[in-house]
Each structure stands twice: as structure tokens, then as C-alpha cells.
Amino acid sequence: MTLDSHLFESACDRGEFEQACRLYRTDFLAGFALPDCAEFDDWAFFRREALRGRLMHALERLVQDKTAAGEYFAATAHAGRLVELDPLSEVYGRHLIRSLLLAGDRSSAEQAAAKGLAKANKRLFKESVSLSWKLYMKYRVRYLRTFIQRFAREAVVSFLIFVLLVEFLLHQFHIELFVSGVAVLALAYIAEKIVSARLRTRRRQSHSRALFNGTRDLYSDYLVFLRARAIAQVATLGRDRVVAGSLSSGNGNPDETIPMQKS
């Protein structure tokens, strides 16, 4: 059985990037997940990211090739797809704006620059809110759980002691009651120890998993933040230069500019 993902990779290996980009309709296993199988989801996630990476590389090559061949409209289409895949990438934003300018579509280039800035701001706001909420929930849940566990343990022991005291005061001292009370306390203590030991094991497992996911999320949020900040700066710069009539080619040399084509 031949999979389209394998066909896509073969096309990339052969250097047939147009064919590869046609084959890549959407992400690997898009919309498919097994919530109770974390390992499978992790495998699918890394496979998806690998394929997306190859697609981005193929699109970058296509943008370069088409621009070099003077096919600016085709380059614009591929650059647009790159921006859709990674809206916060300053490089892809610049590819799109450059291609649009070279194709003589100045108004779309201005729109792309403004859109990039708006998207970056929106995403940055959304991500920062989401990150703050995640951190808040993480700590709140942890402290709440500890508090409930402690309270429950203290409440059970206090209640038993209270019952024993009442028995002692109201009905005088009975050795049977005292012994049974102590036995109940001892049993409760042992049960609590067993339960908490089990909880600790489970918590350790879930904690290591949460730590991995949390680190991954935080890392990705941090990257998003950096990209958002970069694209916001570049988009502002790009917009100013578009308005001024020229745009930096983005290779780090501000003196090198692409002259605007008159539409």
C-alpha cells in the first residue's frame, strides 16, 4: 500500500517540489486523535511536524526558484501558502511581501504587511493570555488538591478522636470502646498511608508526563512570543518601507533594496 505521505516525501527527495506541494493537501492525520493513547498522539505529532517541515522547505525552494525564473505570480501563491502555514514567521511574511512587490501588486503588499502585524498582535495577546491561564490553573489545582487531601485526613482523625472523647465522657471509660477506637484509628492511618502511597506513584507518573507536556507547551509559547515580537517589528518596518517605495530584501543588509515595479 502506498501512502500519500510517502509519495510526498519521495517527491521531495527527487526535488519535484511542485508535485510534493500538490500532494500535501493538509496536515498528517489532521483531525484524528486518540485521547487515551498519549504515545500514539506523540508519535503522530512528531510525524506531522516532520512532514510540515519538509513542506515548508519545499515551498521555500519553490518561492526562490519561481522568483529567479521571473514567475512572480506563482512565487506569490507559494509564499502565501508559507504564510498560512506559519503566520508569525518574519521570513515568510517578507517572502510574500517581496513576491507581491515584484509582481507589481503594491496594494496587496501593503495589506500583507498590515495583516502580518495584526495577526502577530492578536496571536501574541492570545498566547500570553493562554499561557497565564495555564500557569494559574496548574498552581491552583495543585494547591487545592493538597489542601483537600490534608483537610480530609485531619477531619477523619479529628472525628474519631472526638467520638472517643464523647464516649469516654458520657459513658465513662470502657476498655472495649477504647481498644476498638484505637484499632479504627490505626486502620485509618494505615489506609491513608496506602492510599497516599498509591497517589504518590500515580502523581509521579502523571507529573512527569505533565512536566514533559508543560515544557513543550512553554517552549512553543516562548517561540511564538519571540516570533510574534520579531514579525511585529519587521511588519512595521516593512510597512514603512513599502510606503516609502522600497523594501529590504531581508538578508541583513539594509542597504540592499528591491526597487518597486510600477504597476
Added chain:
Amino acid sequence: MSSGDLMTGFSFPTLGFPEIHGDISPIKLNLRKGLALLVYLAEAQGAVARDVMATLLWPESPRETIRARLRRMLHRIELTLGQQVFETDRSSVR
């Protein structure tokens, strides 16, 4: 013999939601884990240890239980597809 030789007359796009297409129409496989199993095996392009496959799909259950579940799953997939699609032995499946 490769899985491609066994599984004839089907296409199985994985870019997007995975679906099995027969010669005429799509085949509805109402088993999410069955689809996951097919995707994983097809991507592996070779034999995968039964234990690896079973642990991937049923991570919480005991070993004997998940091996039995895997056997049943393979059987149900072949029933749905109407032909033999897996090559199996005691320790691996492809």
C-alpha cells in the same frame, strides 16, 4: 511479500483525516484504534512487534489483555476490509 502486495485495491490517504478507499467507494472502518493501527503499520513499512503496537494503543492495560485485544482488532479490520491485509507471526505484525 510486502503489505502493498497483500492490501490490493485500497488507497489510504493519511494527509488529512485517514480514510480507506476501496475500488468503488470509501470503506467505513468504525474503529479509531483500527485506523491508528493501519496508519502506524503503513508508515512503518515493515514488521512491528506486537507488544509495541499493543502498548501504543492500550497503554494502561496488562500485557496479556492488550495482546488479545490486538488479535481481535486485526481480525475485525480484515473482516471489514474483506481480505487478508496483515502478515502476522507470534511476535510481530506487518
